[in-house]
Every structure is written in C-alpha cells, then in structure tokens.
Amino acid sequence: MDFKSSDTITGPRTEDHLPHSAQAAAKIVIVGGFGVGKTTMVGSVSEIRPLTTEETMTQAGIGVDDNFGSKSKTATTVAMDFGRISVTDQLVLYLFGTPGQERFWFLWNGLFEGALGAVVLVDTRRLEVSFDVMGRLEERRVPFVVAINDFPDAPRYPIEELRQALDLAEEIPIIRCDARRRASSRDVLMTLMRFLHSLTATGASA
C-alpha cells in the first residue's frame, strides 16, 4: 500500500475539529440492502462531510468461501461510510452506513458489537433485500428500528401490513422517512433512541 508522505496528509478542517472536552463516542449502524439510501441518510444528518473507512479481511477471516485446497488467501476490502453528530461538548455520536455486501460487514469485528442500536433502511420496491440483515441483527441481539425510505414510485403498504411481512414484534418501531432530508433522518434516529430508552424501562433485551 502506498502511504502518502506525512506532509501531504490533510487532517480534518478546522471547523471539523471536535472540542477537547469530547470524552466519549457512541456509534449506531445504518443497515439495509444495496441502494436503499444508507449513505444518503448518513450524509443528511452528519455535521461533517461523510468519510470512508475500510477494513481488509482475508478469506480465512471471512470463512464463507472455501478455497478448495488452495493455500492462497484473497483479501476483501470492506468499505464503510460514516458521519458524525456532536451530541454535547462531551459526547459524540457516529453513524456508520455501508455500500457493498452485507455478509462481509457482519464479520467486521467491533462494528456491531458495542453499537447502541441499528436503523434498518427499507425500500418497499425491494423489501426482501433487507430480510437477511434483519435476521443477522436479531441473531446478534442488536436492537433496531425499521425506516421505510419513501421513494416516490415505491408501493405504499400500510404499516401493519409491513409489520406482518417483516415479521416484526409489535414493539419494534416502523416509520416512514425521506433519507435525503435532515429533519426526517433526524426523526429516524430519535425513534431509535426512544426505542432503546423504552428497552431500559422494560428491562427487555430486544
């Protein structure tokens, strides 16, 4: 890999600096099938221009494709777009969304572990592309809410019909949103936070 000379690295712009009082950060993950608007949602609420980070995983670490006796490993790079919201002077919230293949980022250790919760973004034209990701969140006990990204030409099913189709428990919030709009995306995050708050009240672990 090429590392740029130290002098050419430009860090964050001055206006993107966190205050020195920033003591801790939390993360939430925005998941869904390909092209449902995850990166759009990250960008619409982030206070910084969204950035991209990546992780390289060898096939041994991935463990899904057998190499049929070959000793050589192929590396897969998994990229992740993320944004940031300074919640208070002390607390920062990071939002991770991803382009690309979902099956890989569940193997990205530490991405979901420790996340406060997740938003599953759904496009009703292709509801089924979000099924796998929801199942994986359930298996890992990551609490989530479902946000329907309202594309203009998408079928509008009643929420209760969607709840049945997605086989979601009554308490899991389902809301409609426009991921391009900051206020709408903010409301989705707020819904997730209220849901997480309700879980502490009932003592349930999702």
Added chain:
Amino acid sequence: MTPPQRRRRQPKQEPPPPPPPEVPEDGRGERPPERLYILTGEDNERAPIDLVTLIVARAEPPPSAAPEQSALLRICQAPLSVAEISAYLNLPISVVTVLLTELLTAELVQARAPVVRQAQADRSLLEAVMHGLQKL
C-alpha cells in the same frame, strides 16, 4: 399486491463477548520496524480499540517516528475517532489499530474509551443523545 414475507430469527445461543474496554500494555519494544507488511497478516495483534475510540495526541511526533505515526499525531491535536483517522490517513482500520497500539505504548497518544451497548443501556446517555438530536 402483497409484499414478500420474512421470518424473524432467534438470537444465537452464545452472543459474541464484547471487546474489553481497556488497552493492554503488552508488546513493548518487541516489534520489527517493517510493520506495515505484517499488519493484515494472520497473527496481527489487535488492541481492543474500537472504531469510535477517541484519540488525542499527547506529544509532538518524536524524530524517530515513522511517517504514518507522525501524520497520525499531527491530525490528532484535537480528539479524533479511530474511524476518522483511518479515513484521513487512507489506511485500513487494522493498520491504524496497530499504529495506535504502538503510540499508546509509547504514551504519545491518549485513548478515550467509547460508550458501548450494555445488556442494560444507560438511560442518561440515551437522554443526552435525544436532547442533542433535538437541536439538529
């Protein structure tokens, strides 16, 4: 027109253990200098550094620092998450993690541990986040 039907899954019996929050103190002075080539190897030692651990430089880069360490120290004059460091340096997370492990051992950076989800989430934390979101 009816939507396609999903079936919910049950949590797996043994959820993966959460990463320990503190940084270990191992590995002092034992690594070869050609680090970048072993970073994505099979035995990379990972400190429990999270994507959103906040890193702050504690000192100026020493003359002996590798270019990528100097660059890291320079951009961390104000707190910066590991994910942001990775993005700005254009290095994978695993590489940044190793660089940070060395810089932590040398006490050139300070790490501020992230808030992670517990079995029982912290209500006051969630309330602070909600309050902050309302201001957006």
